[in-house]
Amino acid sequence: MNKRTKWTMTVVSLASVALLASCGSTSSKKTEIEFFTQKKETLGITKEIAKDFEKENKDIKVKVVSVPDPSNVLKTRISSKDTPDVVNIYPQNSDFKEWAANHVFEDLTGKSFMNNIKEGVAAQYKINDKLYSAPLDSNAWGFFYNVDAFKKLGIEAPKTWDEFEAVVKDIKEKGKNQSPFALSLAQGDAWSLNGFGQLAWAQADGGFDGAQNALRFSPKGAIKTANPNFQSVIKQLDILKGNGQKGAEGATYNDAIAAFVSGKSLILPQGIWALAAVQQQKPSFEIRSFAYPGKTAEDAMSVGAADMALSISSTSKHKAAAEKFVNYFSTAKVFQKYFDVNGEPTSVKGVKTEGKMPELEGITRLTFTDKQFVWLQSKWTSEIDFHTLTANYARSGNADNFAKELNVFFDSMK
Known part of the structure; x- marks a missing residue:
């Protein structure tokens, strides 16, 4: 075999290796979704849950974002058509109602993960008879x-x-x-x-x-x-x-x-x-x-009203991954971890709550009764x-x- 033939084969081999490496890196590239949370108090457990999700879904990365003055930041981002993939939002507020009516968020009506929520809770926040958020607990x-x-x-x-x-x-x-x-x-x-x-x-x-x-x-x-x-x-x-x-x-x-x-x-x-x-x-x-x-x-x-409520951007490029994350977060096994830190009354079926948060009972004894009303700004x-x-x-x-x-x-x- 002459030198020219050897050189040609070497070049072809190197090119093949490079091509295979390129294909491998493409197939292993992760889908990244952004989870924008307004709950800085529970940022630690939220990040832990996101990491647990990534372990079970190795093709998805969750970027948990928490910023100062999240309400105004979110308004700016939505007006700039930069809505995060998954948003922790307050569905009783007027801004949410306007955004949902204008299809900023995905219609979640009929999604399987909505069955994780107790009967009638999500329906309180319907917009034009459709569900645009998954309310997982209530503040007070x-x-x-x-x-x-x-x-x-x-x-x-x-x-x-x-x-x-x-x-x-x-x-x-x-x-x-x-x-x-x-x-x-x-x-x-x-x-x-x-x-x-x-x-x-x-x-x-x-x-x-x-x-x-x-x-x-x-x-x-x-x-x-x-x-x-x-x-x-x-x-x-x-x-x-x-x-x-x-x-x-x-x-x-x-x-x-x-x-x-x-x-x-x-x-x-x-x-x-x-x-x-x-x-x-x-x-x-x-x-x-x-x-x-x-x-x-x-x-x-x-x-009080819904606190950790999750919505999905209607313009997200990764809706399947976003839905997978919301489904994961709303399961009893996962939300139990969140509840054990946060302690707010939850609407997620199967979460064990009895006797777990005595510190809050003086307030939460009124939750889901006629002695707790929805935040007044729901009409403002x-x-x-x-x-x-x-x-x-x-x-x-x-x-x-x-x-x-x-x-x-x-x-x-x-």
């Missing part, structure tokens, strides 16, 4: 408290509003350098008082419908400081004024969690989603919770300014300005 809002500190001070969790005021007074008088509340009043985290603001109006006006009639469906300019319901609301909000930890006016959500865990503040007004964030910091005391008190023990209320076109105005009043105590700004906010919807 109330108060966490430091059981050990309460016992030391000789106080108990309040069952009525009068008892609540007495508890706050006792903490101020008996506590050693301890504040009643762990608050986050910084502008960026004003959302953390959303539940307090909504429940104050619901207590003042007899529930969901009454609050909507006072705020959203009243005549323009109808919110006035002289109104009895307005006076009731500011009386409730006044329990926060001057009763937060040092620096509460500029404190973030994480600051409030830290103040509570440190034992410097004995009550954390927050949604039940915060339990995971609190426990991650390993508090040295027992935690329990109580619902938003009313005039009598029977008048206690909570507010926006909600962010409402958060801010509630926090502004908690800082300033300026009732006239509060009424004026509430009118500006709600008049734009009337």
Whole structure:
């Protein structure tokens, strides 16, 4: 064999190896889907579940994305036609309803994984008789408290509003350098008082419908400081004024969690989603919770709705992989892991919940009853300014300005 023949065969062999390598790399390339979650409190367990999914589906990679100010980031991305493949979204909100109606999300009606959800839960969030989200659990809002500190001070969790005021007074008088509340009043985290603001109006006006009639469906300019319901609301909000930890006016959500865990503040007004964030910091005391008190023990209320609800982008290039991930996440075996960390009441069939989250029972005893209503913003076109105005009043105590700004906010919807 001459040198020229050897050289030709060598080139052909090398080319064949390169071609085979190229084919091998193409066949082994993974499909990547993006899972955009707004639940930073459960980011750790969410990433763990994504990794478990990848182990069982070696051809799919899940990129879990969590960002500051996720609501506004998501709005920007959707308006830019850059919707993530799978989105943790809140189907009771007006923005979701608009997006679903405009087919931003995939119609999930009839998908097999919807059978993993208890009867009637997903139907609450139908848009034009179609399902665009898989709601896997429900949040709720109330108060966490430091059981050990309460016992030391000789106080108990309040069952009525009068008892609540007495508890706050006792903490101020008996506590050693301890504040009643762990608050986050910084502008960026004003959302953390959303539940307090909504429940104050619901207590003042007899529930969901009454609050909507006072705020959203009243005549323009109808919110006035002289109104009895307005006076009731500011009386409730006044329990926060001057009763937060040092620096509460500029404190973030994480600051409030830290103040509570440190034992410097004995009550954390927050949604039940915060339990995971609190426990991650390993508090040295027992935690329990109580619902938003009313005039009598029977008048206690909570507010909440779907929390870990999953939607799929209608423009996703990897819908099959996205559906596979949603199906996986919504199975009892997998969601049990999520529940064991998060603890929110779940609608996933087969998840064992009884006695597992005693810390939340003071609030979650009202979930799925007529004592918990859906977030008021389900009937609003926006909600962010409402958060801010509630926090502004908690800082300033300026009732006239509060009424004026509430009118500006709600008049734009009337």
